[in-house]
Amino acid sequence: MIRIHKPATAPPKLTTEGKKKTAEHHTEYLANPIDYQSGTKTFNFSSSIYNHPSVKKALISAQQQKCCFCERLVGNDGDVEHFRPKSAYSQNKKLEKPGYYWLAYDWDNLYLCCSACNQRQKKNLFPIADTKKRAHLNNYDIVIEQPLFIDPGKEEPSKHIGFRGEIPYAIRGNKKGKTTIENLGIDRNILNDVRLEHLQKMKIIYQLIQIAVEDLDNQELQQLAQQAKENLEHAVSDQGELAAATRASVHDEFELFL
Ligand SMILES: [Zn+2]
Numbered sequence: 001m002i003r004i005h006k007p008a009t010a011p012p013k014l015t016t017e018g019k020k021k022t023a024e025h026h027t028e029y030l031a032n033p034i035d036y037q038s039g040t041k042t043f044n045f046s047s048s049i050y051n052h053p054s055v056k057k058a059l060i061s062a063q064q065q066k067c068c069f070c071e072r073l074v075g076n077d078g079d080v081e082h083f084r085p086k087s088a089y090s091q092n093k094k095l096e097k098p099g100y101y102w103l104a105y106d107w108d109n110l111y112l113c114c115s116a117c118n119q120r121q122k123k124n125l126f127p128i129a130d131t132k133k134r135a136h137l138n139n140y141d142i143v144i145e146q147p148l149f150i151d152p153g154k155e156e157p158s159k160h161i162g163f164r165g166e167i168p169y170a171i172r173g174n175k176k177g178k179t180t181i182e183n184l185g186i187d188r189n190i191l192n193d194v195r196l197e198h199l200q201k202m203k204i205i206y207q208l209i210q211i212a213v214e215d216l217d218n219q220e221l222q223q224l225a226q227q228a229k230e231n232l233e234h235a236v237s238d239q240g241e242l243a244a245a246t247r248a249s250v251h252d253e254f255e256l257f258l
Contacts, residue, residue, distance in 0.1 A: 001068070001069055001071065001150060001152050001157035001159060001161060001180075001186070001244055002071065002152065002157060002158070002243050003152055003155070003156050003158075003178070003239060004062060004063055004068060004111070004152045004153045004242050005062060005153075006058070006059070006062045006107065006153055006163060007058065007062065008155070008199055009109070010056045011052070011054045012047065012054070012133045013049055013052045013054050013055055013129075014050070014055060014105045014107050015107075017046075017049050017105075018049045018050065018104075018105025018106075019105070021046055021049060021104075021105060021113030021163050022102055022104065022105055022106075023137075025043050025045075025101050025102065025104070026101075026102060028043070029043075029098065030042075033204075036097060036098045036101075037097055037098065037099070038225070039088075039097050040241070042087065042171075043085070043086075043087065043098065043101050045086060045101075045104050046105075049105050050080055050082075050104060050105050050110060051080045053194040055080060055110065056080055056112070059074060059078075059080065059110060059111060059112040059194050060076065060078070062114055063112045064238055064239045065241065066112070066241060067112065067114035067117055068111035068112060068113050068152050068153075069113060069114075069116075069121075069122070069152075069180075069186065070114060070116070070117050070184075070191055071184065071241060071242050071243060071244060072114055072191075072194070072241060072242070073167050073241050074112065074114045077114075077115075078112040078115075079112075079114070079115055079118045079119070080109050080110055080111075080112065080113075081112070081113035081117075081118045081122070081132075082099075082100070082103065082104065082109055082110065082111055082112070082133075083109050083111060083126075083149070083151060083153075084099070084100035084103050084126055084142065085099040085100060085107075085123075085124045085125075085126055086103065086104040087099045087100055087102055087124070087203050088094055088124050089102070089124050089125070089126040090123075090125055090126070091125075091126070091127045091128070091131060091195075092127075099124065099134070099143075099218050100126075100135065100136070101109050102140055103142075104171070106229070108153060108154075111152070111153070114258045115183070116190075117184055120182065120185075121184045121185040121188075121219075122183070122184055125183050126149065127147070127148040127149070128145045128146055128147050128148060128178055129146035129148060129175075130146065133145050133146065136230070138157055147176075148175060148176055148179040148180070149176070149180050149183070149184070150176055150177070150180045151181065158243065158247070158248075159171070159175035159179045160167065160174055160176050160180065161180065161186065161244070162246065162248060163195075163245045163248035163249065164200060164252075165195075165196070165228060165249065165253075166192050166193075166195035166196040166198075166199055166245060167187060167188050167192060168181050168186045168245070169181070182206075194242070195242050195245045198242050198245070198246065199245065199246065199249050201248075202232060202246055202249065202250070203249075203253070205228045205231055205232050206228075206232060206250075208224060208225060208228045209229055209232070211225075212224070212225030212228075213225075224236075232250070235256075236250055245251060
């Protein structure tokens with residue numbers, strides 16, 4: 001995960017139709033909260049609003065086409081995911097209703113996410129430190145909640161999650177990093193394998209740059225080294241796939257040189 005900087009202004013679809021629809025959901029809920037809590041009634045969320053091409057395009061752009069959690073490239077194949085789940089949420093396996101229905105069209109609550117992270121890992125999970133502070137019990141105030149998932153649009157993930165090579169770990173065992181890694185499967189085998197392969201390639205690129213420093217008269221080698229340096233610079237930038245792990249490796253293993 002890396003920090004995500006979304007434009008401050010939400011796509012108009014969310015602030016016009018999304019806002020109107022949110023007010024409707026709210027009125028429906030207040031008229032009969034018990035039925036929504038029991039699941040007898042459910043909200044008719046409009047994916048044509050939160051999943052509108054203008055919204056998705058803005059997320060793809062802000063996230064450099066990458067999944068907000070695992071940082072694999074997904075582009076248009078990704079889902080528009082709700083950080084706080086809209087229909088129902090779970091903390092300890094038990095599904096609670098309703099979810100954060102009033103955030104279904106909220107710009108801050110939306111991310112681009114791969115289907116593995118969204119549909120197989122996160123699903124309706126949204127653990128918080130103190131369940132008595134759940135927003136819907138407290139005038140919908142999400143500020144008092146202390147989520148146990150890192151919100152990449154609001155905080156710097158590298159303060160919570162570090163990498164030893166391809167393997168992520170919670171820095172000093174912090175709970176938020178640990179919960180995020182375990183629940184979202186940031187350490188799942190396929191991701192570890194993909195990161196390992198990527199880091200091995202990066203290391204070869206780094207070694208090429210090092211060799212070139214010893215042979216400055218070799219023009220061909222110098223040209224290759226320049227390309228290698230550009231590749232490595234891209235890999236540690238926000239655009240780079242798996243940038244968080246790459247940054248950690250460049251810092252810890254390859255020595256700092258960029
Ligand atoms: Zn993912």
